[in-house]
Amino acid sequence: MGIEEKGSTNLTTDLSRRKFLNTAALVGLAGAGLSTGLAACKKSEAPVAAGDKTAAAGAVDYNKYEVRPGQLDDYYVMSSGGHSAEIRIYGLPSGRILKRVPVFNMDALVGWGITNESKKIIGTKPDGSLNYHTGDTHHVHGSYTDGTYDGKNFWVNDKIHSRLARIRGDYMECDKIIDLPNVSGFHGIFPDKRDPVDEKINHTTRIFCGMEFHTPLPNDGRDMNDPKKYGILFTCVDAASMEVKWQIKVDGNCDLVATSYDGKLACTNQYNTEGGVTYQEMMAAERDACLFFNIARIEEAVKAGKTFTIGDSKVPVVDGTRDANKDPKTALTLYVPVPKNPHGVNITPDGKYYACAGKLSPTATVIEHALVLKWFNGELAAPRDTVVAEPEIGLGPLHTGFDGRGNAYTTLFLDSQIVKWNIDKAIAKYKGDKTVQPVLDRIDVHYQPGHGFTTMGETREADGKFFVSDNKFSKDRLLPVGPLHPETAQLIDITGDKMILVADHSVYSEPHDSILVRRDLIKTKQICSLDDSPYAVRDAKDCRVERKGKNVTVYLTSIAPAFGLTEFTVKRGDEVTIILTNLDKVEDLTHGFAIPKYDINFIVNPQETKSVTFKADKPGVYWFYCTNFCHALHLEMRSRMIVEK
Ligand code: K7E
Ligand code: CUA
Ligand code: CA
DSSP states (O other): OOOOOTTOOHHHHTHHHHHHHHHHHHHHHHHHOGGGHHHHSOTTSSOOOTTOHHHHTTOOOGGGGOOOTTOOOSEEEEEEOBTTOEEEEEEETTOOEEEEEESSSOBTTTTBTTSHHHHHHHOBOTTSOBSOSOOOBOOEEEEEETTEEEEEEEEEEETTTTEEEEEETTTTEEEEEEEOTTOSSEEEEEEOOBOTTTOSOOBOOEEEEEEOSOBOSSOSSTTTTOGGGOBEEEEEEETTTOOEEEEEEESSOOOOEEEOTBSSEEEEEESOTTOOSSHHHHTOSSEEEEEEEEHHHHHHHHHTTOOBOOTTOOOOEEEOOTGGGOSTTTOSEEEEEEESSOOOEEEOTTSSEEEEEOSSSSBEEEEEHHHHHHHHTTOOSSGGGGEEEOOBOOSSEEEEEEOSSSEEEEEETTTTEEEEEEHHHHHHHHHTOTTOOOEEEEEEOSSOEEEEEEBTTTSTTOOOOEEEEEESOOGGGSOOOSSSOOEEEEEEEOSSSSOEEEEEEEEOSOOOOEEEEEGGGOOOOSSOOGGGOTTOOOSGGGOEEEEETTEEEEEEEEETTEESOSEEEEETTOEEEEEEEEOOOSTTOOEEEEETTTTEEEEEOTTOEEEEEEEOOSOEEEEEEOOSOOSTTTTTOEEEEEEEO
16 A cells, blocks of 8 residues: 655645636636536536535536546545444545454454454453444544544443443454443443653543443442432543553433543533433433543542442542532532533534534534633633633534634534534624634535534644545435435535535445545555464464364464365364464455354464354265455355265
8 A cells, every 4th residue: 555655645746737727617618608508518417416505606627626547546434334333434535445454343254253363352241252243433542642542442332231442443343342331322432642742641541431331330230220329420531551540430321422632631512410200300400511520630539549339340539520519619510501402512623622512402512622721720710711702603513623724624413514604703792703704715515414423523634625424315316226325425515615516325224433644655565474473374384183082183274275174173063273374474465264054154364363162963965165266266165064974
């Protein structure tokens, strides 16, 4: 893969060609007369998106965004898959799917949930079956160094079973999954980002996790009919060891999570400060909150042993409830009132402001980072004094991305729009300047956007090139494929004053959140290492069958176009473990391994080792074969497993 230097992209290197195309296209239109350009446009040409006025004017040069054969995309998109429980990687601007990374789901290509290695990561019951077969991934975030992605790791939540997964960036595979104790509805997640200016540490060390659903603590059958006694925990996980470090009990609930660039604060928006159990009850208050955590104080309290534990969990818990944190000078938490059932909180790339979208209020609340720190110093009278703007931006605001030029782009679920607004102008207006208009532009999207994100927008290096709107409904935008339509991810050029819709990409149900990562920041390995596994079969000559009573281990290799054994024999009732190492070293020379009727199917990448264990309960001849096209003799790459009666 060609990694270009920082900031260099197809868009810039190809500028001259595109300028030419652009001019040519415009000249063509001018000949027909600009106003008739649209009418002159044949039906087979670029379709005009409903409601996209820029496209209707015929002025969009779609060629500019094309990734031609042989070209590579400028960005990786790491996208969550919702209840499909996986992560998807696709390229931008092309929208080409590059990979699906199984995480909490099973996957027959990789063998995720089938191999012993993946089962160990996912977690198994004593009988060897998987703990869970389902998951619900919402938020993917990467590890940071110096305020930008370092490509080392990614994390994603499982909302259903309250698990946190880590993906290693070199193989783009999940390497660790943990349970969050006493947590229900684990929704928001964010790694910390720590500036070298204020901290000796400049990379991600902690992952913060929010709990959305309040339950009895512990949830063991007590207090079930007394929701007032239910509780909410905010959890900190060590990024390196993936151990839960501490939890803090809070009032209300935790929805999305954001972290400051200096490592000092984490925050979460709260839509259920009411502690309601029905949606009507959860909508009762006019204002809910954006809750800030003073990380240093929490960690001091943990160190000082001002903690308790919940149920069987040994994780230290501190008290972050309102009553226990009234004095700003010692408070661990700050509850900033914001209207109403907010959704989404995002920090600006300069680290100065948090934008908390109103959802049931047509506003976004802008909270200043420095003022939150001042509140914790006892220098502000009231929590609301940290608010510096609250512009009206439209109906159903959910999530906000930033362009690094002072502008925010918020998804409006109810309006089916993206609204572009300027933060400084919003602040000026809030201060009383009636002449400024914070809202700069709006664009229709199709339809009902959830998350929206900008290229590098959650880093110090936000580059303001594209915004992607992950829409919850596509309706008429894509070919119908039965009752469940694909979702649309719409690509919007945000380099100019006006947003321009440039592409509709289909996305499998159901994307929530993505990060758009400059391609030079991701450095994957194409060849695995024999040292990755303690069981690697390092030489084809080491292929053999070992028996200890009823336990049989088959040591196997693959070198195209053959497995290291042409056959092996076991007895009915044996517990068989097959360890397979792919000794091929050629990039992309992956083999598959499948045993019919035994439900075994997985791949081994070059120099990779995987194993499976199963009971040989069906006598007969079973051709185990390669499932991944690898060689002209791929079909011949098969050997016999003989199970004696
Ligand atoms: Cu808005 Cu789970 Cu991020 Cu979906 S949440 S949209
Ligand atoms: Cu090996 Cu196909
Ligand atoms: Ca509420």
